[in-house]
Amino acid sequence: AQSVAQPEDQVNVAEGNPLTVKCTYSVSGNPYLFWYVQYPNRGLQFLLKYITGDNLVKGSYGFEAEFNKSQTSFHLKKPSALVSDSALYFCAVRSRSPAGGTSYGKLTFGQGTILTVHP
Amino acid sequence: DSGVTQTPKHLITATGQRVTLRCSPRSGDLSVYWYQQSLDQGLQFLIQYYNGEERAKGNILERFSAQQFPDLHSELNLSSLELGDSALYFCASSVGRVAGVTDTQYFGPGTRLTVL
Numbered sequence: 699a700q701s702v703a704q705p706e707d708q709v710n711v712a713e714g715n716p717l718t719v720k721c722t723y724s725v726s727g728n729p730y731l732f733w734y735v736q737y738p739n740r741g742l743q744f745l746l747k748y749i750t751g752d753n754l755v756k757g758s759y760g761f762e763a764e765f766n767k768s769q770t771s772f773h774l775k776k777p778s779a780l781v782s783d784s785a786l787y788f789c790a791v792r793s794r795s796p797a798g799g800t801s802y803g804k805l806t807f808g809q810g811t812i813l814t815v816h817p
Numbered sequence: 818d819s820g821v822t823q824t825p826k827h828l829i830t831a832t833g834q835r836v837t838l839r840c841s842p843r844s845g846d847l848s849v850y851w852y853q854q855s856l857d858q859g860l861q862f863l864i865q866y867y868n869g870e871e872r873a874k875g876n877i878l879e880r881f882s883a884q885q886f887p888d889l890h891s892e893l894n895l896s897s898l899e900l901g902d903s904a905l906y907f908c909a910s911s912v913g914r915v916a917g918v919t920d921t922q923y924f925g926p927g928t929r930l931t932v933l
Contacts, residue, residue: 732921732922734924740926741819741821741907741924741925741926741927742907742909742924743819743924744819744921744922744923744924747921788860803848803850803865803867803872803873804862804865804873804875805850805852805862805922806862807859807860808859809859810859810860
């Protein structure tokens with residue numbers, strides 16, 4: 699079974715400071731990892747994904763994430779936070795399953811981390 | 818705007834009733850996914866369709882069913898509704914190649930279901 703843990707329910711950071719939202723995962727085989735952001739009363743917006751290659755993945759709105767296989771982590775980062783970054787952030791994992799497997803296509807999400815950026 | 822549309826935006830109904838949620842995927846996307854977001858369970862995968870056929874199944878109750886039509890829109894049917902079915906239901910779509918585990922799923926705005 700695959701799982702995702704986001705150990706912090708909330709992260710608070712001052713505007714202009716760097717931010718990190720943590721994510722660890724458990725999956726058999728190669729992981730495919732995703733970050734999504736959810737603003738109030740909105741759907742999930744895709745930020746970035748790791749499939750293979752460079753461990754540092756760059757995404758939308760200045761966000762990036764670092765894949766660390768030995769620590770099974772995929773932390774989301776941004777060098778300088780904006781108040782408008784305040785939202786709910788989800789990490790998700792998808793495993794490679796044989797075609798026809800019953801969970802093929804499934805994204806497994808963490809519980810989410812509320813990021814609050816203070817002016 | 819992801820290009821995925823969902824209707825209705827809000828739905829209020831009573832226990833025991835049946836409702837239908839509708840999703841139109843992004844233009845060109847063949848795969849549709851349904852997820853349920855609730856406070857106690859978080860975001861849970863329900864079911865996936867690819868080009869009209871069921872592709873994957875998650876924690877979907879027997880009271881729930883879905884289908885994808887020839888024009889690729891999808892409907893999620895929820896019947897014998899219980900209070901605990903109150904949640905936000907998201908549809909997502911992706912290009913959906915057969916081996917598309919690397920596909921990005923793009924989410925619609927969701928349907929908020931309240932069961933009274």
